Amino acid sequence: MELDKIKEILDKEPEEAVEDILADVEKRYGEVPYIINFMKDMPELFVSRMIYENSVMREFKRMDPKTVELICIAVASALRCEHCMKTHVRVAKRLGVSKEEIFDSILIASTISTAAVLAEGTRSVDAEFNESNSGLSNSNCAICNINSELPEED
Template sequence: MDLENIKEILEKDEDEAVSDVLSTVEERYGEVPYILNFMKDMPELLIPKVMYDNSIMREFERLDPETIELICVGVASALRCDHCLKMHIRVARRLGLTREQIFDAILIGGALSNASVLAEGTRALDDEGNGNSPSCDSDCDSCNITGSDR
């Protein structure tokens, strides 16, 4: 969305701006995502959100729409956002992506989600196992747990 389009939208009355923005979203996705329908009575939130999202996800010339949707599928999988995941799977299918391509994105999202859990958990285990206690005062009952308290 270029600056001229943004200016045009901002100069419209709220109802017309919301209608135009949601029409553009529906053209791109083939549907209007739930959250945007939910926000349609809040133009002061909806319009900037759609403009921001659009500038990041739809205006790139470096990534094609199929790649962007596969990223969306992977991230929605990793975040375990069922609603986003289902919608982006539908969009990916409309773009002609195969079940296998979509599954690959889900696998990548799952692998990164798993790696995140492992990275956080093992770092916490190492920190606590090496005696690296949090920096709070010595009278903190939570920090002064001994082996017999576990």
């Protein structure tokens, strides 16, 4: 989202800014998704979230709207978010994305999801059964950065 547009939104009264954003969302999506509708009564959170979301998903020029929706569908599928899936499939359909293109994005997401499960699972099995594993594990969790200090089972 361009800085001038952000400044214009922030200069409005909160209720007016919310109304304008909701109208824009409905124009773009053809509906107002549940989360957006839920947050509309909290302007201080709603406006900042929508500015961020629009900056990331709608305003940059490197990807067309169909590609953005296919990515949304793939991620929603991988995360198993039924509500996001339904919304983004409807939006993609309105944009002219074919059923086959939508299915392809779901297939790609399932392949990556499966690979992620296999990558984590096989590394854990390998680490546990590795011959050179002695005493305490020294590996940090890549997500939480907590050092695992579980003793090796006898």
